[in-house]
Amino acid sequence: MSSTITYTVTGMTCGHCENAISEELSALAGVTEVAADAKTGTVTVSSSAPLDDAQVRAAVDEAGYELVGRNA
Template sequence: MTTTEFQVTGMTCGHCEMSIREEVAEVSGVDSIEVSHQTGKLVVSGNESVEESAVIKAVEEAGYKAVRSA
């Protein structure tokens, strides 16, 4: 299992978190999602085949911007 952290911009409330969670949950290989509008962080855990670009695209489809945290 791998864990990747992203910084998300544009989130302001719990509804934002829910929208991102729903989109990222559809990414193949994702097992766990933690997202917080207060910290602007998204943590995704899953198998090694989870593609960062697919997670970023899912966040964008929800209407937000994401970049992998260093």
């Protein structure tokens, strides 16, 4: 079962920020697509398996940013 979830992330200001977050999240098991948007402060993650919010948060932290919420 695939899923797509959008998260709110603080600290992104440019394309480099988007790339850093996308790279970390793409490394998670099952992730098929990542779309980071510095303008809106969101990251949309598509996955072929259920996403673990703790793993997503850890990947965003590793990239140097803060995941502040999961959007409906």
